[in-house]
Amino acid sequence: SRLEQHLDQMQKLRIVAPYDGVVMSHLAQPGQLVNAGNDVVEFMQANKLEVVVHVPFTFKSQIQSGSFWKVETLDNKTYDAEIIQFVPAATGSSHTIEVRLLLNSTDLWAGEAVNVLVPTQAKQEVIAVPRDALVIRNNGIFVYTVVEGKAHKVDVIPGMAQGEMIQVKGLLSEGDEVIIRGNERIRPEQEVQVIN
Template sequence: MQPFKNNIWMSLFFLFAVASLHAQQGPPPATVQVTEVVAMEMAPTRLVAAYSKARFITTIQAESSGRVIEIANVGQIVNAGEPLGLIADEEYALRVAELKGAIDSQLAQVEFLQSEAVRLQSLETKNLTSGTALDKNNADLKTAKADLNQARSRLEQLQNDISKLTPKAPFNGFVTQQIAQPGQYLNAGQNLLEIMSSDDLEIIAQLPFKMKEVIQIGNQWQYVDSRGKTYQATVERFIPAATSDSRQIQVHLKDHSDQLLPGEPIQLKVPESLPQTVTAVPRDALVLRRQGAHIFIIRDNAAIKIAVSTGLAEGDLITVTGAVEPGDLVVTRGNERLRDQQNVIILE
């Protein structure tokens, strides 16, 4: 019986030794993903109601008198230079025929006087006609040429007026209102329809005067659309004066999303102060516990637990304060079960 007891004690001693060895060596290395801690400029923001607006809203007027034959429908999308309708004037056809007839008549007169000038010059060399007749021919020829040019000019002007019977879109856009109706007679200068630009939108916001220091041309601000998605916009210009009864500054921003419709409401994230340089980490780097938040910094292939306080956030980044510096490697994956001083294997 004695050898059996000895074997039991030897086995227990071996297990205790192995456990002690593992306790001294610590837990096995953990596999983690890391990224660099960054320094960036950030400022507290507030949401301000804003909206998108078409840069151009134009009323198209009739440039010539006539009856409306066709007109673009409300909502119709048109490109710059495309026709918006057709205005007809029955008198134009008669005037064109009249001017073409006058041109033919003046052209025939010019050709006759040119041939007559050749004949008179031949007779003059033979002393068979007087110089007075030749001078009169030259004067009549100049008058006929002037009348011909004048008739041609009147025809070109009439053809230009005819081209105005088909109004063209001044820019890419869509029709928002029909002011005239088919069959209606319009005088030159009367309103035909309204068109709004479709590919050149801007964002309009009204900001209180206390925020005037943060309004700087070229600043990048974010906005949230009706679906909760975040996009970028650039401060393009602003009116440095109160432009409404609410005594606020009107700010115009250029949208970079190309997904807004004119008049769409949005929430603009406006900085409440000038930005300051802060230390930021991805939100995934934070380990939140009841006693506070901490992160793990990698030093000499070991995870060092650092207690931090959080602050402003922008996108996926959040500011932290604590014993952490820009350039440090912070764990973003595999940090939930990490222990302080635990060795790690970094995934590329």
Template sequence: MRFGVSAAAIIAAIVFTVMGPNATYAQGRPASVQTEIVSVARMSETSRVFGQVVAERESEVAARVPGIAAEIPVRVGSRVEGGDILARLDTELLQIEVARAETELMIAEAGVLVAEARLDRALKAFGRAENLRASANISDATLEERTSSLAEARGLRQEAQARIASARNAMDRAQYNLRNATVRAPFAGVVLEVSTEIGQYVTAGSRVVTLLDLGQLEVQANIPAALIEALRPDEPVKGTTGTGVVLDLELRAILPTEFSATHTRPVLFDLIDSDANVAVGQSVTLDVPASAPRDVLVVPKDALVQSRDGWSVFVNDDGIAAPRTVEIGDAVGGSFEVLSGLQPGDEVVVRGNERLRPGQPIAPNNGAGAGTSDGGERPPASAGAAASQSAPSPSGDDEEGSLQPAAATVPSGVDGTETARTGELGRG
């Protein structure tokens, strides 16, 4: 009896080993799979170029008046707002000059009063002389003297008024010097360099601090001239820093110059996110468009199975796994362009296709946690395969398996740029 039971167990084990996961198929039960619909996506081929973060505005803030530096409240790295104090000069002499100018103005104003009084007397004397002349009671010499005195009084009044204007100019200058003895930030930014020390004599026009405007950062890149026509202000460009920060960029200006050695032109991009964590001089890799976007039919990478005849997929044909030979093109995100073999709306198997056979019944199970037809988890795509340099082509020596797609990258050898045949997936 024990021998019979052992023999039956051995036979069952042999059957399971031979049939394996296909036992359910042999028994006519449909294989559990996951499927996706073949759709149209917008593909944009891009070229990879290298640029760097630059400051649109960096200023060497200078002193407007000479003097001795008395106070410097900032240091390298200080963040300041527009109007904040960067340095103060000694103002003792400047205050004396303001007081002197005020005194000179008062003297000039008093001089005008004196000149107007003299003019008034001269006018009255001349009037009396005119009346006496009519009655012949005054000589011609006396009348000429009164006329000369009137002209002199008028001239003295004009001179006094000119002295007031001069005194006011001196007053304005003294106040200007006193006011500008305090050096203020012309805009908000970060202090990159302090060029003056306390006690140091500062001449007019000499640099006090260097100020960087962090609110006006942009990315500059030298773009190959052949790619300039593909740039559009309404099409954002992706950039990635060396630390992995992804930047959304917008075309600002294409400078009308070209470097003859590299056939590139300088192009400026605005940072859409002004709060991005970047630094001036930081390297940025940009994916700029190499051609106009186009709509293509795409198939998920996990649907592709390689065989000796090329790439194929399993299509859900009313619950039956129907094989289709396909011709694939460029990578588009996590999918591949379909050149032939499929139509929009086709339902292809993306999980559980490893052990499917033509004509095998299938049962799509697209819920969360669905596994493969053999009840196991499908292994994830390896990172190395996802970073391969080109879409693999089938070979007669390759084993059957699913495709791990990648963006094909072809170095251009011009000014450190490289062309990336990648697409951005956008449902059409």
């Protein structure tokens, strides 16, 4: 019937988004004739934001699809964002690479300014101890470990610090107990009692 034809035509005029989101802007007006494939709205998926950052070409080895970078808001909230796309060539005179990250967050707003923390070297496993474990003397830097109830001096070379922890290089293994209180007064091989 004629009514069914009109309803069918009306159904073909309706555009349904494939996911929940927000219309950011209208690119065509109601009643305007558009070609197939032309955009009619700019649409944003509300819980999946895309972060675009231009990274110096010197960090190209850190850019890998599927890896995660930290995104930090101006109020110091940190989120993980996945690299979903990048152009493997430096752009223009700036010698930067455009990287697109997918951020799954409902806390942020589209257009909000963020900082992207770009890892400058590959992740590596390190030994880190509390800063208070370091004993600094004129003849070097060391920590005391506890082995069978006795203090053992282990020379270390401090590295990068983050918060209360500091990377150390030396003859330490994961799981070694280090002394963090009273270590300034301890002597090697002195008997100690561990208090957690």
